[in-house]
Amino acid sequence: MALAAPAAHARAEATYRPQANRLGLWLFFLSETFLFSAMISARFVTSGTDTPEHLNQPLALGITIVLLLSSISAYLSENAIAHDDRAGFIRYTRITIFLGLVFTAGVVLEWQEALADFPAGTIYGSAFFALIGLHAFHVVTGIMALGVVLNLGGKGHYGSEDYWPVEGTVKYWHLVDLMWVVIYPSLYLF
Amino acid sequence: MDTDEQLERPVPSSTQQEKVRLGLIVAAALAVLTLIEYVIAVGIDDPLIWLLPFVIAKFALILEYFMHFSAVLGKGDH
């Protein structure tokens, strides 16, 4: 198995233990949810639902759709490896990474505009940069993790019997989308 | 230790194609919800109350169909 480690003590992790791995990952998600909740509540406590005039709504909607598309391709890539479709796995993971990069580029573009319209020194700007920054950090780490599984999957790791790293990474990617489902309306729409 | 637990892994209950279709349907639903959200937000002042159901629906769809939340509770496939 891919994660097999020779050290005697690493064996607990090396054995395929879907229950423990899944539970651990969900606990981590639960914890992350609290982090995002803390930051989102900071936004509402300090600036309510106020939004500035200059928000670039079309761009935000665009990157939201991009992130959604990347979630589908991530779903398809996990589904592919679960059925031993390695070519499909590689294709969809590549698409996911590409869409993730497009999303990140969108954020960079948006920040450049935002810095001029509502700098971090304004109260909406504070929430805007902190929240989107936190989210973008998760996007970037998600892209890195996808890169790792893409590389290993390309080298023949994983298969229908053993694709926990893919499953975990894809779930993390969905978490990133899940958080955006709340952040997007909190910052742009409400 | 391994044999025991590997036996517990659920047998895939649907084919790859069925899953692809399911995923696409969910994604389409998410896209539609997002667009409605956007339209409401642009059209109405103070749309918080109107948007919340959409946020919750999207949240639940992703949690269940993309992240297989119920699997962690021990039921559901996958």
Added chain:
Amino acid sequence: MRALIRAVSGGAGGYVIAAFVTSLITGGSVSDGVPVTFGYIFALLGWLHGIGVWNAWAREWFGLPPKPDNAKGWTRYFTFSTDHKVIGSQYLVTFLVVFLVGGLMAMVIRLELAGTGEGFIDADTYNKVMSMHGILMVAVAVAAVLGSFGNYLVPLMIGADDMAFPRINALSFWLIPPVAISLLSAPLLGSFEAGWTAYPPLSVVAAGDGQLLFNMGVITFGLSSILGGLNIITTVATMRAPGMTWGRLPIFVWATFSASLLSLVITQFFAASLVLIHLDRVAGTTFFGAAGGGDALLYEHMFWFYSHPAVYIMVLPGFGVALEVITHFSRKPLFAYKAVVGAFLTIVGLSSLVWAHHMFTSGMAAYLHAPFMVLTEAISVPTGVIFLSAVGTMWRGKLWMQTPMLLAGGWVFNFLIGGITGLFLADVATDVQLHDSYFVVAHFHYTIIGGSIFGLLAAVFFWFPKITGRMYNETMGKIFAVWVSVALALVFIPMFWVGVNGMNRRVNDYQQDLETANNFISWMALLLGLSFVLFAVNLVWSALRGPKAPDNPWGASTLEWQVSSPPPEHNFPLLPEVVGHPYDYGVPDAQHAVVGGSAKSED
């Protein structure tokens, strides 16, 4: 040792390079906010890389075979070892050292307060020493029992060979030394002076950039607590030996499990609040700056949403230790086991709903006072249940007054005082008078020392023979137990009195008429400090020279005592099978577990 040297040089190198490069890019000085931030992040990465995260773990991400450090003997304590017993011992020694360092700072504080006026140190330095003492001791209380005994004992007690995620476990320990180093090196950047609570606006506007190290160090510490909590929950949920049902878990396991639930989720609020402080300091945001539309009360809410439940992260493991010791040394089944478990879980739920009792005088909306007062007082109910269980277990038991039992008895007494004085603070009418006075200081020292540190001390003596394979010196132990209990009362009971008489906390001066009392407290604090010299001598000497300990010196029933002292590498030669309740003392033919008798082999 090589790993440690690599880690230190990785950390130092990471810091210097990152801080230097960023300062070139931003065009400022290396000690500005942004370079320090990046310096810290890369120092942390360099440190982890050096200690073995790369070799033992990250290589796999690139398809390379991992190269774990298989050091044997004492050097394995300085490597990225994934053995939960090694990690537990690493935690224990680290936090005992931090505890002693924090204790020295308390001596400095008391030296200054021994007389009125500015005596030993000036007001500025006083704030810095007091802040450092606070955060170090809070860290000790949060992690000393949970990190060390939690890691060491939970797998043993549930009959598992290790934690669910051994490498995450090693990671959560190796995140700790950078925290200690960054906090202790904060004086190089001008220290931090906003107390362990780091309230803005002071933490944002204070000149000392040591606040930056405080923020990042504490966030790192939070990460370690979260990962540790995650690991313990998963371990208890998925790795119990056959027959180890939830209803048969030793009470210490339940206690760590409950504390882990709390630390898993709420720690994020402390992390988030410090991230915001950090952004306000270095990135020009204005979350807490009233001038830019921010709100300092937001910080207090976020902070206490963590820090009140955190006091239960501190004491729940202590409760577990005390109940464990009391039942073994009373030779009676634990009284009201199920009610105690219920109480633990009720505390987990309730404790995250009471935070604003720290904010009665802060100017928050007045309609919040009553609900927070009532909910806070409601917490005394589950706490009372735990207390009753301790007393009920001792009631008519055959008490065996060894050192651990003496300390567990001290726990009962001290925690009672802490809990009762909490009620005066929970009551809005009295708290308006008592807030920010020495009454609060005495209250929380009674709860934390009484609830958490006494748990730690009892645990150290109780499991010393198991962990070291040697016996501590009983006479010295008993003298220490009595000495520390008496000295504690002599220091902190007068503090209630000076608090009621108007002495402010966190100020290096006070009214003339309180000088005699304070002078007395300072001498007694010295007495308390000295008791720990005896403690240290006993432990160090016994660990090196003490007589060999038998496998089960206390004749205790739980699983960790059924293996050799110290336990073998994978804990149990054969998978144990649990057949009964852990504390059926006095029940004829009762048995908790069959060790080595079951046919199924582990590997």
